[in-house]
Amino acid sequence: MAAKPSIPKGTRDFSPVEMAKRNYIFNTIRDVYHLYGFQQIETPSMEMLSTLMGKYGDEGDKLLFKIQNSGDYFSGITDEELLSRNAAKLASKFCEKGLRYDLTVPFARYVVMHRDEITFPFKRYQIQPVWRADRPQKGRYREFYQCDADVVGSDSLLNEVELMQIVDTVFSRFNIRVCIKINNRKILSGIAEIIGESDKIVDITVAIDKLDKIGLDNVNAELKDKGISDEAIAKLQPIILLSGTNAEKLATLKNVLSASEVGLKGVEESEFILNTLEAMGLKNEIELDLTLARGLNYYTGAIFEVKALDVQIGSITGGGRYDNLTGVFGMAGVSGVGISFGADRIFDVLNQLDLYPKEAVNGTELLFINFGEKEAAFSMGILAKVRAAGIRAEIFPDAAKMKKQMSYANAKNIPFVAIVGENEMNEGKVMLKNMETGEQNLVSAEELIAAVKK
Structure with missing residues (x-):
C-alpha cells in the first residue's frame, strides 16, 4: 500500500470555500490600496542569498530557507570543508539562492534595479507568499x-498618516476591531542613549519586542545576557512600562529624552502622526506603545503593529519607516515607509469571529438539472443568458438521478436550482426552485435572472 502523502509542517492546503474567503481578504486589501494610489508589482519567489542575507538581523538570517544549487554542488568544496560539518559555511557553498523572507527587501532590490523606469515617490503594493524556517x-x-x-x-510623514488610514479602512471593512500600535525607532535609540547603552540598541529592541510573548522578567534576563548593565536595565523599566494617554506619554518622553537629540526627533515625528490622525478621526484605537520595537534591523523611524481586540493572536499587520534599505544595494538617499497585512492571520481572525459576508464566500448561484440531451441543449441556451447577466451558474454534466444532482447542489450550498423537463421546454420556461425555502415557480429566462439576482 502506497504511503499516505503529506505536506511540510507550517504549510496548508486551501479548499474552494477557503480560497473564496482568502480572495475576499486579498480583494478588500487590493481595493483599499487602489483608493490611495498604489500600483501592483510582483517579484520572484526566490532571490539571490546575497540579496537577503544580513537584512533581517542574526535571527532573521537563521530563518531563511536556502535553495540547494542544481548540478554538482560539491564542486569547489574541499574534503576538509565537508568533514568540518560546519552547516552555515557549507550552506553558503551549496546555496546561492533562497526563498524570500518578506516582500520589503525584494522591493528594495526591485527599486534599485528599475530606478530609471520608476517615477518617485513610488507607491507600490505586492500580494505574494513568503517563507520562514520558523517553528x-x-x-x-x-x-x-x-x-x-x-x-x-519621500520623507514626508503624510505617508505614515495615509498608511495608518489604510489600516483603519481595511479593518473597518472587515468589521475587525483592532488597536493600531505606533512607536519610533528614534525614541528607542534615544532611550538606549540616555541609559548609556547606545551600542546595544539592536539587543535592546529585539528583547523588548518580546515583552508581550515572554513577560518583563524574561526580557530583563535576556537584556542581562546581552551584557547590558543592571543600572541600565533599572533605568529602562519605567520607560517601557509607561502608561497614560498618547499625549501624556509624549509629554513624559519629552522630559525623559530632553538630553537626546535623536530621541526628541522620534517624539516629534510620533506627535505629528498621532495629532494628524486624531484630526482625521480613525474608527479604530491608535496607541503609542514604547514596548513595540519590530525586531528588524532596517527600521529607522516610525514603526507600526496591529493587534485584533477580540481574538488571541499575534500581530496581524506591521511595518515602519526605513531610510537606509536601498543603500545596501548601492542606491543611497532613498527613504521608504511601508506596511504589511498578514493575510493568513487575518483569515484565522475572520474565521474565529465568523465575519465573512455571505456573498463573498458563495460560489455557484444557480444549478441546471440535467435530464438528458434535449433538456441539456435547451438549458444551455438559457444558461448563456444567465451568465451574460453576471450570475454564477453551471449545469450538472451528466444525466444522473435527480437525487444525486440535488445532493450536489446542497453540498455546494447552491441557493437556486433550475429544472427543465418536457413540460418546461414546451412552454419555453424553467422551473426555478429556491433551495432554502423549497418554493418552486415556473419562470421565463428574464424572470429567472431577476429572481436569482434579487
Whole structure:
C-alpha cells in the first residue's frame, strides 16, 4: 500500500470555500490600496542569498530557507570543508539562492534595479507568499502571504498618516476591531542613549519586542545576557512600562529624552502622526506603545503593529519607516515607509469571529438539472443568458438521478436550482426552485435572472 502523502509542517492546503474567503481578504486589501494610489508589482519567489542575507538581523538570517544549487554542488568544496560539518559555511557553498523572507527587501532590490523606469515617490503594493524556517505554531506558518504597501522616495510623514488610514479602512471593512500600535525607532535609540547603552540598541529592541510573548522578567534576563548593565536595565523599566494617554506619554518622553537629540526627533515625528490622525478621526484605537520595537534591523523611524481586540493572536499587520534599505544595494538617499497585512492571520481572525459576508464566500448561484440531451441543449441556451447577466451558474454534466444532482447542489450550498423537463421546454420556461425555502415557480429566462439576482 502506497504511503499516505503529506505536506511540510507550517504549510496548508486551501479548499474552494477557503480560497473564496482568502480572495475576499486579498480583494478588500487590493481595493483599499487602489483608493490611495498604489500600483501592483510582483517579484520572484526566490532571490539571490546575497540579496537577503544580513537584512533581517542574526535571527532573521537563521530563518531563511536556502535553495540547494542544481548540478554538482560539491564542486569547489574541499574534503576538509565537508568533514568540518560546519552547516552555515557549507550552506553558503551549496546555496546561492533562497526563498524570500518578506516582500520589503525584494522591493528594495526591485527599486534599485528599475530606478530609471520608476517615477518617485513610488507607491507600490505586492500580494505574494513568503517563507520562514520558523517553528510552526498557532497563527505562525512557514509559508504565508503578505500584502505589502510601500512608498519610497519621500520623507514626508503624510505617508505614515495615509498608511495608518489604510489600516483603519481595511479593518473597518472587515468589521475587525483592532488597536493600531505606533512607536519610533528614534525614541528607542534615544532611550538606549540616555541609559548609556547606545551600542546595544539592536539587543535592546529585539528583547523588548518580546515583552508581550515572554513577560518583563524574561526580557530583563535576556537584556542581562546581552551584557547590558543592571543600572541600565533599572533605568529602562519605567520607560517601557509607561502608561497614560498618547499625549501624556509624549509629554513624559519629552522630559525623559530632553538630553537626546535623536530621541526628541522620534517624539516629534510620533506627535505629528498621532495629532494628524486624531484630526482625521480613525474608527479604530491608535496607541503609542514604547514596548513595540519590530525586531528588524532596517527600521529607522516610525514603526507600526496591529493587534485584533477580540481574538488571541499575534500581530496581524506591521511595518515602519526605513531610510537606509536601498543603500545596501548601492542606491543611497532613498527613504521608504511601508506596511504589511498578514493575510493568513487575518483569515484565522475572520474565521474565529465568523465575519465573512455571505456573498463573498458563495460560489455557484444557480444549478441546471440535467435530464438528458434535449433538456441539456435547451438549458444551455438559457444558461448563456444567465451568465451574460453576471450570475454564477453551471449545469450538472451528466444525466444522473435527480437525487444525486440535488445532493450536489446542497453540498455546494447552491441557493437556486433550475429544472427543465418536457413540460418546461414546451412552454419555453424553467422551473426555478429556491433551495432554502423549497418554493418552486415556473419562470421565463428574464424572470429567472431577476429572481436569482434579487
